[in-house]
Amino acid sequence: xxxxxxxxxxxxxxxxxxxxxxxxGASDAKALIPxxxxxxxxxxxxxxxxxxSIEALDEAPAEALSxxxxxxxxxxxxxxxxxxxxxxxxxVFARAAQNLSAPCxxxxxxxxxxxxxxxVDRPFLGGGYIERLAVRRLPVLLTVQMxxxxxxxxxxxxxxxxxxxxxxxxxxxxxxxxxxRSARGGSELGKARVxxxxxxxxxxxxxxxxxxxxxxxxxxxxxxxxxxxxDLGWMPEEKHVGLSGKWISPQLYIAxxxxxxxxxxxxxxNSRVIVAVNNDASAPIHKEADYSIPLDxxxxxxxxxxxxxxxxxxxx
Amino acid sequence: MTVIHVFVKQVPDISTLEYDQSSLAxxxxxxxxxxxxxxxxxxxxxxxxxxSLGGEVVVLSAGxxxxxxxxxxxxAMGADKCFYVSDERLxxxxxxxxxxxxxxxxxxxxxxxxxxxxxxxxxxxxYQLGPRLSxxxxxxxxxxxxxxxxxxxxxxxxxxxxxRVETLESALPLIVTASLELATPRLPSLLMIRAASRKxxxxxxxxxxxxxxxxxxxxxxxxxxxxxxxxxxxxxxxxEPRECAEKLVESLASEGVIRA
Numbered sequence: 001x002x003x004x005x006x007x008x009x010x011x012x013x014x015x016x017x018x019x020x021x022x023x024x025g026a027s028d029a030k031a032l033i034p035x036x037x038x039x040x041x042x043x044x045x046x047x048x049x050x051x052x053s054i055e056a057l058d059e060a061p062a063e064a065l066s067x068x069x070x071x072x073x074x075x076x077x078x079x080x081x082x083x084x085x086x087x088x089x090x091x092v093f094a095r096a097a098q099n100l101s102a103p104c105x106x107x108x109x110x111x112x113x114x115x116x117x118x119x120v121d122r123p124f125l126g127g128g129y130i131e132r133l134a135v136r137r138l139p140v141l142l143t144v145q146m147x148x149x150x151x152x153x154x155x156x157x158x159x160x161x162x163x164x165x166x167x168x169x170x171x172x173x174x175x176x177x178x179x180x181r182s183a184r185g186g187s188e189l190g191k192a193r194v195x196x197x198x199x200x201x202x203x204x205x206x207x208x209x210x211x212x213x214x215x216x217x218x219x220x221x222x223x224x225x226x227x228x229x230x231d232l233g234w235m236p237e238e239k240h241v242g243l244s245g246k247w248i249s250p251q252l253y254i255a256x257x258x259x260x261x262x263x264x265x266x267x268x269x270n271s272r273v274i275v276a277v278n279n280d281a282s283a284p285i286h287k288e289a290d291y292s293i294p295l296d297x298x299x300x301x302x303x304x305x306x307x308x309x310x311x312x313x314x315x316x
Numbered sequence: 317m318t319v320i321h322v323f324v325k326q327v328p329d330i331s332t333l334e335y336d337q338s339s340l341a342x343x344x345x346x347x348x349x350x351x352x353x354x355x356x357x358x359x360x361x362x363x364x365x366x367x368s369l370g371g372e373v374v375v376l377s378a379g380x381x382x383x384x385x386x387x388x389x390x391x392a393m394g395a396d397k398c399f400y401v402s403d404e405r406l407x408x409x410x411x412x413x414x415x416x417x418x419x420x421x422x423x424x425x426x427x428x429x430x431x432x433x434x435x436x437x438x439x440x441x442x443y444q445l446g447p448r449l450s451x452x453x454x455x456x457x458x459x460x461x462x463x464x465x466x467x468x469x470x471x472x473x474x475x476x477x478x479x480r481v482e483t484l485e486s487a488l489p490l491i492v493t494a495s496l497e498l499a500t501p502r503l504p505s506l507l508m509i510r511a512a513s514r515k516x517x518x519x520x521x522x523x524x525x526x527x528x529x530x531x532x533x534x535x536x537x538x539x540x541x542x543x544x545x546x547x548x549x550x551x552x553x554x555x556e557p558r559e560c561a562e563k564l565v566e567s568l569a570s571e572g573v574i575r576a
Contacts, residue, residue, distance in 0.1 A: 062457075063456070066447075086477075086478055087460055087477050090443040090444070090447075091446075091457075092447075094442075094444035094446075094447035095451050097412070098451035103535035104411065104444060106443050106444065107441070119539065123441065124342075124441075125333065125342060126438065127441075127544075129541050130541065130542060130544055133536045133537065133538055134536070135535070136536060136537055137535045140535075174456050174458065174485070175484065176483070177483040177485050178483045179481070179483075180482075181479060181480045182479055230462075230497045237477070238478050251573045252573040262330070266544075269544065269546055274548060275564065286552070288548055289548055289550065290548050291549075291551050291553060291564055291568075292551065292552045292553065294552065294554075295560060299557045300561065302557075303558045304564065306558070307558070307561040
């Protein structure tokens with residue numbers, strides 16, 4: 001058991017990090033969180049001895065945040081430092097690790113002790129493989145793939161709160177010229193029971209209405225493959241499911257017009273039931289589906305909506 | 317003259333990679349080697365900057381068993397020269413070692429204005445090289461770039477995070493990591509491939525970089541790797557759309573994943 005530092009942007013992330021760390025245990029746990037989370041009552045049930053807070057943590061530049069993380073590691077001497085696998089935290093941890101001459105592992109999906117050695121599991125070779133890495137030196141900085149883990153209940157405990165204020169951006173470094181926020185909503189994706197996901201099989205942006213209608217009928221969340229968010233910008237990045245996006249595990253995942261490359265499938269592999277609609281019968285998604293429908297989504301989805309509507313009206 | 321360093325990595329071709337049926341481990345030793353897709357994107361972005369502003373594109377690579385044939389691919393795409401380190405000791409390199417070697421290599425071959433690499437390699441996908449180089453070289457870094465523009469001594473970079481798109485500006489030198497959307501790699505013409513065979517490709521020994529033992533000793537060790545096998549039922553629904561939709565709804569309702 002080692003002391004641990006958890007770095008999180010919101011409470012869901014912190015809960016998941018705590019559950020991840022509980023897999024190997026921690027002799028002491030501290031956290032670094034945004035200032036506005038300090039008043040959340042659930043903080044006292046996470047077994048934290050000290051909580052550092054930063055104003056507007058999610059807007060802090062990676063360089064400044066990594067300096068803070070490295071300072072806290074030097075001050076408190078944690079063996080394991082964890083944060084969620086998001087672009088900003090991967091960058092912050094890689095920087096802090098180089099600064100500390102420390103190892104850093106991104107996108108961890110598992111952690112355990114094997115013969116007293118700390119080992120972590122992560123995707124490898126595009127997500128089709130899992131590699132197991134042994135950590136040869138502590139501290140180690142890990143970014144953890146968010147998969148909806150929750151810690152078991154603890155009794156309430158007080159903690160020491162240390163406010164670090166707002167991080168200053170040193171002069172002579174990068175200047176942020178503009179920021180465009182995309183619509184929130186991706187955070188619900190991780191909890192959804194049913195997810196309807198769209199891919200390049202959709203020819204026009206307005207055609208996504210088909211998927212929206214289906215999602216509404218099924219009380220599902222919408223998601224998409226990488227090109228829909230990144231190349232086409234039809235949906236926000238937060239809705240992107242796959243290796244470099246969200247990893248989800250709904251009861252039902254309906255993939256519409258998605259080819260099913262390994263980088264996409266790694267994000268949905270833990271779904272209970274996968275339905276694939278793709279008119280290319282040779283698309284790899286058909287091999288990874290429970291129900292495979294090799295039809296044109298423009299013909300099939302309206303039929304599916306129709307059938308669902310009729311059932312609903314019969315059920316009254 | 318704008319000097320751009322582009323970091324590339326020789327990786328196994330994942331699309332043709334095989335695995336051992338009993339251990340489920342990838343047969344990496346048998347894999348075809350190629351340049352990572354994201355490295356080609358970074359390279360394409362560099363070559364386009366050179367084509368519009370002039371300058372020089374220098375390709376840098378480090379690994380074990382590095383093939384000059386693979387690196388010629390980068391030269392064929394429009395890079396001017398290449399320096400590489402190939403050393404058996406790098407076969408177990410982690411991000412720490414790779415960043416230490418490549419930062420030293422970059423410093424040794426010149427003073428670049430722009431340093432470009434992929435956001436994450438196609439095989440390891442660590443997302444660490446750019447930020448680690450930034451620390452090692454004390455040069456600022458913008459990750460996940462979808463657009464890079466140079467204007468005199470200033471770079472303007474657009475990058476996409478999960479919940480926002482940012483535009484950042486920095487004086488050069490600057491490190492930029494490429495997102496897949498940054499550029500579409502060109503297919504080199506036969507003429508370019510021929511020209512590449514005459515471009516300088518220089519091997520530098522690891523020992524020439526003057527790295528201490530501490531800096532080339534990996535902090536992580538891969539103890540195993542195995543393929544993830546998913547077992548799905550692969551039930552194919554055939555027929556007219558209406559018929560398939562009915563069958564599907566029936567099945568999903570009986571499994572309890574949708575409201576009956």
